[in-house]
Amino acid sequence: MNLEAFKHIFYRMPIVVRLFLSVCLIMLFFGTIIHLIEPQQFPSVFDGVWWAFITGATVGYGDYVPLTATGRVVGILLILSGGGMLTFYITTLAAKTINHENDLSEGKVSYKGKQHIVVVGWNERTKQLVEMIADKDANQEMVLIDRSLNKLQYRHYPVHFIHGDPSEDAVLVQANIEEAASVLISTDITLEERKADINTILTTLAVRGNNQDIPINAEMLTISQVENAIRAGADTVISSNDFMSMLFYHELFHKESTRPFESILNLLKQQQFSHTKLPEELEDSSYQEALTFFLANHELLLGIIRDNKWMMNPSGDTKLDRDDTMIILSAW
Incomplete structure (x- = not known):
């Protein structure tokens, strides 16, 4: 499992579960250390972990006690960090976890994976596309770039969201465009058709400038701008208006059956x-x-x-x- 896959799984867990796993990891660390230092007093790693939990919680049953100076130093370190871990440390960790999750949902965290699909523009078409890709291959990583969307929860849609203008190099670097497998640029339906196509062409130029080899699929609305999109570096131009017009024509004049x-x-x-x-x-x-x-x-x-x-x-x-x-x- 790579780091990005672990992050996707970890940050989709409830906060309580994430905190519990963090506490267990630290207690396991101290329990293992005390077992290695005093194997006779702490016969197993589990005995060491039990002592770490009891000491960290400041309960102190006294059934396991370090006898050597080194073991007591470990105990002091555990006491100094243990109380904070179960109180201050946990609240700090919780705050950082929540902040990081908020940054993820608000599109502020850079993507570090490779061979991902970059989707530009969030609308009903790309939303359905994301769902289709996820159904076909749950392991396919996707990065969404959109400037109009303020928040997108990963638990709702399996994409890494980047907030910003896709025609800017800094935003494309955040999406790790150099390591991406392909790009789909969807037109901005909130803009007038010609302006939306110009934005698509600018985004195509920016993507091609950051990655000379990546396949670029661009959606265009006006026929007059198709050639400009190809000149800008688009490998495939999807003329959605042409497709829909032809489909309407078939619906109007198709055979009755x-x-x-x-x-x-x-x-x-x-x-x-x-x-x-x-x-x-x-x-x-x-x-x-x-x-x-x-x-x-x-x-x-x-x-x-x-x-x-x-x-x-x-x-x-x-x-x-x-x-x-x-x-x-x-x-x-």
Whole structure:
């Protein structure tokens, strides 16, 4: 278990449980030390831990007492720290724990993990995305950057929250962008479309400036700004308005017996798209033969990309070229 995973588990525990674990750890430390110093007087580590708890609580039953000078020095150290540990020390630890938890929820704590997904912007779309990723892989770490959100409890959503402007280098450093696996930049729906796209482009530039190799997925609202997002460094531009317009069109003019929205939604939930170069054994073969080839591997061939032109569901006798890219649909 790495440090970030331990933090996520530890800080989701109730405060009382966290304090109890801290007290046990310190008592175990003193109990082990006194056992090693005076093994005859304290035959086992448990006897030492029992003495540490009794001494730290200032009860002092007297059933276990250190006899050597070194053992008594350990006892003095325990007394000096023990009372404070169960009173002042515990309250201090509680205050620090609560403050740190508040800092986490308010987005003030830097992220130290690696291979995480950075999500920019908190809205209903990214909220559902976080839940989908968590359901698919509970071990996948996610970092959320948002400037409008003031607080986000980890126990409610499994993301490390960073509060700030994602176009600023300091905020991206807090999110440890150099060690991230990928970035998704969601558009700010509270802004006018053009301004929201400009903010997305600025964020893309900032991310690319801090990490030259990270895959960047950017959502854009206006078609005129798509090329600028690509120039800024976005690897994939998601034109949400285009997608929704096409979906509306299908809903308005689909055949009476079909349900386009539900079909697309379930398709994307259960299957994934992939692009692959034409296998050598399929060179000079027909599209029909390629269909059979991929079906044998439980994959569905949807079309071909040839010379940057998309050929979806071409005729079965279409000849395949060596440089063709196959559009495949397969299970997650």
